[in-house]
Amino acid sequence: MSDDLIVSGGGRIVVATDELLGQAGALVRLCGELDTVRRRVQLLAQRLTIVDLRTADAPLSALDAEVSCARGLALLGSAENHARLTAGALHTAIEAYGRVDLVVTEVMQQLSARLGYAVGFLSPLLVLMAVPTMTLGLGSVLLRGLLSGDGPTGGFREIGDWLSTHTSILTNPTTVALVRAAMGSSDDALGGVLHLPSSLVSQLGDEGVGLTGLGTTAAIAVLLARGAGMLRESSVVIHKTTSAITTPPRSLAERAARVPVAGAGSTGEQIRIDRYPRPGQPDAFEVYIAGTVDFGPVAGEEPWDLTSNITGIAGMPPGSVEAVRAAMADAGVTAATPVLLTGYSQGGLVASLLVASGDYTVDGVVTLGAPAGLVEIPPDIPVLTVRHTDDLVPALGGYDVNPQALVVERQLFADGDIPEGVVFPAHQIGFYTDTAALIDDARSPQLRDALDGLTAFVADATEAETSVYLARRTVDGDASALVSAGDR
Amino acid sequence: MMGWESGVHQQSAEQEQLRSALIRQRSELGAIVYQLEREQRLVPPVDDVQWQGPARGAYEMLVDRLRDTLAASVQALRAAERSSDTAIATLADRVR
Numbered sequence: 001m002s003d004d005l006i007v008s009g010g011g012r013i014v015v016a017t018d019e020l021l022g023q024a025g026a027l028v029r030l031c032g033e034l035d036t037v038r039r040r041v042q043l044l045a046q047r048l049t050i051v052d053l054r055t056a057d058a059p060l061s062a063l064d065a066e067v068s069c070a071r072g073l074a075l076l077g078s079a080e081n082h083a084r085l086t087a088g089a090l091h092t093a094i095e096a097y098g099r100v101d102l103v104v105t106e107v108m109q110q111l112s113a114r115l116g117y118a119v120g121f122l123s124p125l126l127v128l129m130a131v132p133t134m135t136l137g138l139g140s141v142l143l144r145g146l147l148s149g150d151g152p153t154g155g156f157r158e159i160g161d162w163l164s165t166h167t168s169i170l171t172n173p174t175t176v177a178l179v180r181a182a183m184g185s186s187d188d189a190l191g192g193v194l195h196l197p198s199s200l201v202s203q204l205g206d207e208g209v210g211l212t213g214l215g216t217t218a219a220i221a222v223l224l225a226r227g228a229g230m231l232r233e234s235s236v237v238i239h240k241t242t243s244a245i246t247t248p249p250r251s252l253a254e255r256a257a258r259v260p261v262a263g264a265g266s267t268g269e270q271i272r273i274d275r276y277p278r279p280g281q282p283d284a285f286e287v288y289i290a291g292t293v294d295f296g297p298v299a300g301e302e303p304w305d306l307t308s309n310i311t312g313i314a315g316m317p318p319g320s321v322e323a324v325r326a327a328m329a330d331a332g333v334t335a336a337t338p339v340l341l342t343g344y345s346q347g348g349l350v351a352s353l354l355v356a357s358g359d360y361t362v363d364g365v366v367t368l369g370a371p372a373g374l375v376e377i378p379p380d381i382p383v384l385t386v387r388h389t390d391d392l393v394p395a396l397g398g399y400d401v402n403p404q405a406l407v408v409e410r411q412l413f414a415d416g417d418i419p420e421g422v423v424f425p426a427h428q429i430g431f432y433t434d435t436a437a438l439i440d441d442a443r444s445p446q447l448r449d450a451l452d453g454l455t456a457f458v459a460d461a462t463e464a465e466t467s468v469y470l471a472r473r474t475v476d477g478d479a480s481a482l483v484s485a486g487d488r
Numbered sequence: 489m490m491g492w493e494s495g496v497h498q499q500s501a502e503q504e505q506l507r508s509a510l511i512r513q514r515s516e517l518g519a520i521v522y523q524l525e526r527e528q529r530l531v532p533p534v535d536d537v538q539w540q541g542p543a544r545g546a547y548e549m550l551v552d553r554l555r556d557t558l559a560a561s562v563q564a565l566r567a568a569e570r571s572s573d574t575a576i577a578t579l580a581d582r583v584r
Contacts, residue, residue, distance in 0.1 A: 023532035027530070027532065033530070040520055044516050048513060057503075058506055058575065059574070061575040061578060062572070064571035064575075065513070065568045065575060068565070068567040069565070072561050072562075075561035079554060079557040082557055083554055086547070093547070
């Protein structure tokens with residue numbers, strides 16, 4: 001498992017490992033320190049000059065001391081110059097790499113947009129060509145399921161099983177990059193399907209004025225799916241299940257560990273809110289939001305579902321966002337209280353959507369493996385985006401649109417030792433907590449600044465009032481025996 | 489006779505003054521060397537860099553040169569410290 005962290009963004013054209021950025025930072029510090037030392041030696045040398053020593057009939061060793069001092073001074077000046085030169089060269093190399101990376105990303109975005117348009121344009125023909133192959137494939141999957149005695153869906157289950165034992169296909173940085181490109185060009189493909197002029201599609205899309213994008217495609221998908229009874233949003237209710245006095249987090253890893261795990265084997269709560277009382281000032285709050293629980297296309301009771309995911313990507317208000325809003329209101333968060341949000345997977349998307357709404361005074365947002373790249377966040381709000389380059393889920397959110405977002409990437413399974421039995425092993429919250437711990441130990445000034453901002457948020461807090469919430473959809477108006485926070 | 493005596497006294501005072509200045513210099517040099525030795529740790533270890541090609545070679549060369557120059561300046565200042573020590577001892581003998 002690789003421990004290398006790649007740091008990019010943060011409002012600068014820089015892409016480098018944390019190690020390299022740490023070295024650049026250390027060299028800049030060294031320049032400053034050497035300057036101070038050189039000035040001290042210079043003052044020392046001025047105090048006792050060789051002429052003074054000769055006049056005072058000083059021993060030869062005193063003259064030797066002054067000669068060595070002068071030599072040390074010259075060497076210090078030279079070391080300072082070397083340090084400046086080395087720091088400058090390293091910064092130039094890092095920025096040059098960043099520029100190349102930016103150009104490659106832009107070219108890839110444009111190429112994938114054109115490819116997407118062509119695929120969309122030719123889709124009727126492609127579908128026609130693919131019908132025999134798809135029919136054969138579908139038929140063999142159904143037949144295999146029937147022959148094995150598992151029924152018609154058995155074949156699909158086998159596909160799932162096959163994917164979970166062949167995780168290297170989905171857990172691959174190339175696959176992830178292709179998926180990100182495909183998501184980024186989905187609006188172009190749609191333009192192609194509708195046979196709109198390609199110049200109009202690219203002018204309206206991400207490469208142009210940005211009026212259309214992945215959100216447009218997702219919105220159309222949501223509207224079409226709703227017609228078929230899928231991806232239907234509903235109202236939600238929340239219920240506070242736990243109240244406790246805890247301590248504020250002291251690291252990013254502690255924050256990652258506080259994100260509720262709402263899946264199987266848990267009690268299902270998706271939201272945790274920590275309130276920090278601050279005498280004489282408005283209370284400060286930290287909100288932790290869980291990842292997707294239910295991947296089914298038809299909404300059930302669970303608001304942390306596929307419906308919320310796609311609705312959120314479409315830029316429409318998903319049930320999970322409404323649930324967190326209700327929980328925040330219940331916990332005492334107002335438009336004036338400082339808030340810091342941390343979300344994993346869908347939780348990161350929800351956190352980003354809440355920040356983008358402009359309804360809260362947000363001091364920062366941390367996303368872990370979230371498909372939230374295209375959610376536009378006001379440029380004055382610090383964003384720390386953590387993702388694994390072999391995790392497919394964040395790629396579903398397309399390319400990053402927030403230049404101020406500090407993006408930390410880690411290729412989790414660079415050694416190829418991918419665990420089997422899980423479809424998206426690089427998306428597991430446990431691995432994101434491990435990555436957060438590596439970030440805590442990072443040396444690069446960019447990451448240290450970001451972490452200092454998080455630490456400063458809880459600097460005065462000694463204890464936290466923790467509230468944990470469970471949210472449920474009200475299917476067909478039934479609150480499923482849950483008590484809405486507003487009703488209590 | 490009085491003039492000779494006062495001349496000896498004046499010389500002795502000057503030597504004592506010089507000795508005090510050298511003691512201060514030695515102490516200051518000790519502090520500077522300590523600080524420099526600590527700062528040598530800021531020079532990055534090139535082995536840790538996950539980076540290949542000519543740019544790495546150039547960076548490695550610059551870092552090596554920096555490390556060598558810094559080590560040489562520490563050595564020069566240590567030599568100044570040692571020479572100051574010797575001068576202080578010589579002056580102490582003269583004053584006695």
